[in-house]
Amino acid sequence: MTPSAPYPKRRRHSARAICAAGAGIRAAVFLAGSLLCSTQLTAQNDSTSGVRIGLTYTPGTRPGVFVAPVAGAWSDSVRAILGRDLDNGDRVTAILAQGGEPLSGALNYAAYAKLGANAVVQASVTPSGSLHVALHDVVAKNVSNVGDFPLPAQPLSAEWRLAVHGVADEVERWVTGTRGIAQSRVVFAREQGGGLWIVDSDGANARPMGVPTGLSPAWHPSGRYIAFCDMTNEGTKIALRDVVTGRTQRVSSRPGSNISPAFSPDGSTLAFSAGEDGMDIFAVNPFNGEPAHRVTISRGVQDALPSFSPDGRRIAFTSNRLGHPEVYIVDADGTNVELLTSTGFGDQLYRSNPDWSPDGRRVAFQSQINGVFQVMTINVRDHSVQALTSEGRNEDPSWAPDGRHIVFTSTRSGPKQLWVLDTETYRTRQLTRLGLARQGAWSPRLDNAK
Numbered sequence: 001m002t003p004s005a006p007y008p009k010r011r012r013h014s015a016r017a018i019c020a021a022g023a024g025i026r027a028a029v030f031l032a033g034s035l036l037c038s039t040q041l042t043a044q045n046d047s048t049s050g051v052r053i054g055l056t057y058t059p060g061t062r063p064g065v066f067v068a069p070v071a072g073a074w075s076d077s078v079r080a081i082l083g084r085d086l087d088n089g090d091r092v093t094a095i096l097a098q099g100g101e102p103l104s105g106a107l108n109y110a111a112y113a114k115l116g117a118n119a120v121v122q123a124s125v126t127p128s129g130s131l132h133v134a135l136h137d138v139v140a141k142n143v144s145n146v147g148d149f150p151l152p153a154q155p156l157s158a159e160w161r162l163a164v165h166g167v168a169d170e171v172e173r174w175v176t177g178t179r180g181i182a183q184s185r186v187v188f189a190r191e192q193g194g195g196l197w198i199v200d201s202d203g204a205n206a207r208p209m210g211v212p213t214g215l216s217p218a219w220h221p222s223g224r225y226i227a228f229c230d231m232t233n234e235g236t237k238i239a240l241r242d243v244v245t246g247r248t249q250r251v252s253s254r255p256g257s258n259i260s261p262a263f264s265p266d267g268s269t270l271a272f273s274a275g276e277d278g279m280d281i282f283a284v285n286p287f288n289g290e291p292a293h294r295v296t297i298s299r300g301v302q303d304a305l306p307s308f309s310p311d312g313r314r315i316a317f318t319s320n321r322l323g324h325p326e327v328y329i330v331d332a333d334g335t336n337v338e339l340l341t342s343t344g345f346g347d348q349l350y351r352s353n354p355d356w357s358p359d360g361r362r363v364a365f366q367s368q369i370n371g372v373f374q375v376m377t378i379n380v381r382d383h384s385v386q387a388l389t390s391e392g393r394n395e396d397p398s399w400a401p402d403g404r405h406i407v408f409t410s411t412r413s414g415p416k417q418l419w420v421l422d423t424e425t426y427r428t429r430q431l432t433r434l435g436l437a438r439q440g441a442w443s444p445r446l447d448n449a450k
Helices: 021-035 075-088 109-114 158-176
Strands: 064-067 093-095 119-125 130-137 142-150 185-190 195-200 207-211 214-219 225-232 235-242 248-252 257-263 270-275 280-284 303-308 314-319 326-331 351-356 362-369 372-379 385-387 394-399 405-410 417-422 428-430 437-442
Touching: 064 075, 075 093, 075 119, 075 158, 119 158, 130 158, 142 158, 158 195, 185 214, 195 214, 207 225, 214 235, 214 437, 225 248, 225 257, 235 270, 248 270, 248 280, 257 303, 270 303, 280 303, 303 351, 314 351, 326 351, 351 394, 362 394, 372 394, 405 437, 417 437
Parallel strands: 064 093, 064 119, 214 257, 235 257, 394 437
Antiparallel strands: 119 130, 130 142, 185 195, 185 437, 195 207, 214 225, 225 235, 235 248, 257 270, 270 280, 303 314, 314 326, 351 362, 362 372, 372 385, 394 405, 405 417, 417 428
8 A cells, every 4th residue: 555545546538539620720720820910909999808798609619719920029939828728728619820920900800700710819918028918709890808917027937827828718718708727737746756746737847846755735725835745754744835935844744644635625624544554534724733633433444535525514535444445425524424436337346536526516536447447527416427538547536627627647648647638528638748647636726826
């Protein structure tokens, strides 16, 4: 049994890449730079800066969004990030022409419509360093939104890229009414002594966090802190890392193993697993120095891997109290334990590593199928199960803040790497390309993070 996982980890269903619709459009758009022009970046009478007016497109479809060449400094990088983020969000079809000049003059809305675009994003990096963005509604033939977004002073830095991700998220909200998740990150563990690393939501800027002995990371809802299992010479302990200052402090060092931390939605409570002969779920305020209190009473079994419901009232966890691992739910005060998973799926009675979705409706987990772990979700209300993966070994699911995407560990490309899955279309993309990446934890949206 490893300190980071009292239950062996297993795999997810392989996702089928469904989103190829934009490829043909992008090829057809090669001439767009010479065919199309656009109004200057000024708000018209029917637009309000930073407020979504409502784009015209057929409900239930993925509107096409043409990302025009960007004007100003670092324009190519800005455009690439915006286009990639919109594509990764899986709610729109991002359309990018090859080359071209920034748009000026009157917009030829009919030409954009022929390219499959419902909207055109026109952006410019101003001399003051802000990113000025106008969104054109192709069907309504007007500017529907205008916004100015300040950028950090150092171009291409981690903070600068995070700010551009935030612009993409706002554009997605303008178009669809739902904010994107590009302005988020994933923290993960690297095997063979690699410690904790962090990577942007688009797979860029993977870098170590300076925690060489960390495992099983978990984000504080503010995005400022990361709790983790620290493998010390005295055993496994629970520690807290301040992402801004880099300071690390010990949170729990109960006898035996201390593993698998998880924050409550309000950030005031940290649940974790601890024990010697058996393991229980404990809870502690990680900021006031008070001792942890017991949530479950194991009586020699293994209760581990907690995950809070979005309202903070319940905790999903893994237990072998039936003789094999299953996912259970318990009230946050330790009462009303109930079995969530059952024997109706999987062939080897091994379900573990739950992660509660942000909307509270589903719990993602891993289930052993034919000797290999796959990722699934279970509906909390009716216990219906959805299989998400089938290719390779897939495990360690963690929800994105939109409740639609999941990051997970997979061997589908060879050694363990992090992959992202859209649970609506089953489209997948590889997030990391490092040796042996695992235990990914998706951050909240990082509006003010460093």
